[in-house]
Amino acid sequence: MGSTFWVWLAVGVYVVLGFLIAVAARRQVGVGMSGFFLANRKVGGFISAMTYSATTYSAFMLVGLVGLTYAGGVGALGFELTYLCGLFLALFFLPRFWLAGRKYGYITPMELLSDRYQSKYVGMTAGVLSLVFLVPYSAAQLMGVSFLINGLSGGAIPVVSGIILATLLAIAWSRIAGLRSIAWTDAFQALIMIVSGVAILGIVVSRVGGWPSFLGQIESGHPDLLTVPSGGGMWNINMFIGLSLPWFFFCISNPQVSQRFFIPKSVTAMKRMLGGFLVFGFAYTLIAVLLGFGARLLVPGLEKADMATPALLALPVIPRALALVVMVGIMAAAISTIDSILLTLSSVWARDIHRAVISPGVLESRELRIGQWVIPVVAAVAFVFAWQVSAKTGLDFMIAPLSAASSAGLLMVVPAIIGAFYWKKATATGAIVSSAVGAILVLILQITGYKPLGWWPGTWGIIVCTILFVVVSLATKPPLKKAEEFLHHLKRELASGNFV
Amino acid sequence: MLVWLVFLLALDLALPWGVLGGVESFSGVFLFWVAWAAVAVASMFVLFLRWKE
Numbered sequence: 001m002g003s004t005f006w007v008w009l010a011v012g013v014y015v016v017l018g019f020l021i022a023v024a025a026r027r028q029v030g031v032g033m034s035g036f037f038l039a040n041r042k043v044g045g046f047i048s049a050m051t052y053s054a055t056t057y058s059a060f061m062l063v064g065l066v067g068l069t070y071a072g073g074v075g076a077l078g079f080e081l082t083y084l085c086g087l088f089l090a091l092f093f094l095p096r097f098w099l100a101g102r103k104y105g106y107i108t109p110m111e112l113l114s115d116r117y118q119s120k121y122v123g124m125t126a127g128v129l130s131l132v133f134l135v136p137y138s139a140a141q142l143m144g145v146s147f148l149i150n151g152l153s154g155g156a157i158p159v160v161s162g163i164i165l166a167t168l169l170a171i172a173w174s175r176i177a178g179l180r181s182i183a184w185t186d187a188f189q190a191l192i193m194i195v196s197g198v199a200i201l202g203i204v205v206s207r208v209g210g211w212p213s214f215l216g217q218i219e220s221g222h223p224d225l226l227t228v229p230s231g232g233g234m235w236n237i238n239m240f241i242g243l244s245l246p247w248f249f250f251c252i253s254n255p256q257v258s259q260r261f262f263i264p265k266s267v268t269a270m271k272r273m274l275g276g277f278l279v280f281g282f283a284y285t286l287i288a289v290l291l292g293f294g295a296r297l298l299v300p301g302l303e304k305a306d307m308a309t310p311a312l313l314a315l316p317v318i319p320r321a322l323a324l325v326v327m328v329g330i331m332a333a334a335i336s337t338i339d340s341i342l343l344t345l346s347s348v349w350a351r352d353i354h355r356a357v358i359s360p361g362v363l364e365s366r367e368l369r370i371g372q373w374v375i376p377v378v379a380a381v382a383f384v385f386a387w388q389v390s391a392k393t394g395l396d397f398m399i400a401p402l403s404a405a406s407s408a409g410l411l412m413v414v415p416a417i418i419g420a421f422y423w424k425k426a427t428a429t430g431a432i433v434s435s436a437v438g439a440i441l442v443l444i445l446q447i448t449g450y451k452p453l454g455w456w457p458g459t460w461g462i463i464v465c466t467i468l469f470v471v472v473s474l475a476t477k478p479p480l481k482k483a484e485e486f487l488h489h490l491k492r493e494l495a496s497g498n499f500v
Numbered sequence: 501m502l503v504w505l506v507f508l509l510a511l512d513l514a515l516p517w518g519v520l521g522g523v524e525s526f527s528g529v530f531l532f533w534v535a536w537a538a539v540a541v542a543s544m545f546v547l548f549l550r551w552k553e
Binding site: 215 | 520521522525529530533540544547
């Protein structure tokens with residue numbers, strides 16, 4: 001039987017197991033918006049850690065980051081570990097989101113902003129930015145799956161088939177039981193991701209002749225990959241900052257991640273979520289980067305760096321069964337991210353756009369139905385984007401830069417988020433103007449490819465956005481009563497929990 | 501904590517593109533970033549393990 005059969009068989013087993021878990025999760029699904037989108041804020045530490053990990057780490061890692069390492073070397077390690085260091089921000093914001101969510105019943109991070117700034121248009125603006133910028137990020141995940149299946153089947157399964165399959169699974173798993181089905185399937189998928197990653201790295205290193213040989217061959221054959229800016233100057237400091245800056249703020253700028261700050265059932269669960277994620281992230285980053293180096297040794301000369309992992313898995317020296325498990329692991333990584341994005345965006349549409357602006361006073365049951373119907377719509381848009389982009393080549397369309405470009409747009413909400421928790425004088429107008437103008441600037445710079453002084457769009461965007469936020473806030477009237485009540489409550493609770 | 505974070509970020513840029521710029525070996529930038537991240541993660545553990553119910 002050909003490789004196509006085995007690829008479909010592995011995918012079939014994964015799909016069946018995933019559905020069994022999602023359906024089992026449905027038995028415990030709560031009612032209303034909080035039940036569907038936040039699992040009633042009662043998720044335990046282990047599941048919280050796994051869903052946080054699986055949502056954050058996606059096809060970007062074992063496809064995109066491997067490709068980035070393959071193309072430019074060790075700079076990819078610094079870039080990804082800088083992201084991990086950005087979890088310092090979670091030390092500040094995780095307890096604040098969690099405490100505020102419990103006190104005020106927020107469903108989305110945007111709802112928090114709307115309430116804190118006393119303007120529904122703040123949440124709506126942030127919601128629209130999420131809808132715009134998370135589409136390329138979702139598309140990057142779909143591309144990851146499709147490249148992989150295409151490569152492993154020797155091109156027999158077209159790229160578009162992988163995109164369709166991933167889209168349908170993401171829709172199904174987010175619709176079945178909302179966050180509960182996503183969290184459970186994420187936990188299952190996170191375990192597949194890490195176990196398959198360790199296994200394939202072990203095989204790659206052993207095929208090269210063990211660790212000393214692996215390290216020695218890279219040092220002697222590709223020494224430029226071990227330094228920055230590396231061969232061809234790919235990792236110049238502007239590119240590093242341009243990619244890392246949005247990534248550093250990822251945990252608060254990406255709503256599919258910060259929405260998870262609402263879900264732990266207790267402080268202990270919150271600590272386990274953060275600790276589990278840090279360990280997972282550190283290990284998974286090393287695995288991905290070392291695989292990138294391994295690919296340079298075993299499959300040199302690839303035209304498209306994002307094909308490094310598929311090419312590696314297709315090698316005869318890699319056991320077929322292991323290659324299929326890794327393929328499923330990467331597919332799991334991608335789908336666990338897309339379904340979380342779909343769920344978050346649907347909650348944002350229902351709560352921060354439909355209920356807040358279009359139809360105030362809508363019944364919660366109808367709001368929930370609207371959110372559920374938005375899931376396939378957003379998925380369809382991401383599908384079209386992925387389909388178009390997957391036909392292009394070059395660094396600008398590699399998965400990692402595409403993902404970072406999305407985060408650059410979402411970065412423009414960061415000053416408003418920081419201001420909500422730390423600055424009484426921050427205003428709704430400041431939040432709206434800064435995030436909207438910053439996002440437009442980022443979009444223009446990304447579309448035109450223009451990099452003044454060599455600085456990337458996210459760098460320019462955050463500078464302009466921060467200045468605007470401060471200046472406009474100082475020039476307009478803040479909602480002082482709400483700010484004082486909100487910040488006073490948090491101050492008291494933060495002190496009693498020994499938070500930072 | 502903010503000072504510590506800023507210090508870590510300064511190292512993140514200064515060493516790889518500065519002192520370690522010409523070291524073409526795993527004991528250069530690669531080892532630095534692994535150790536740097538390990539220290540960052542460990543310090544986060546120290547801070548959040550103090551949280552209480």
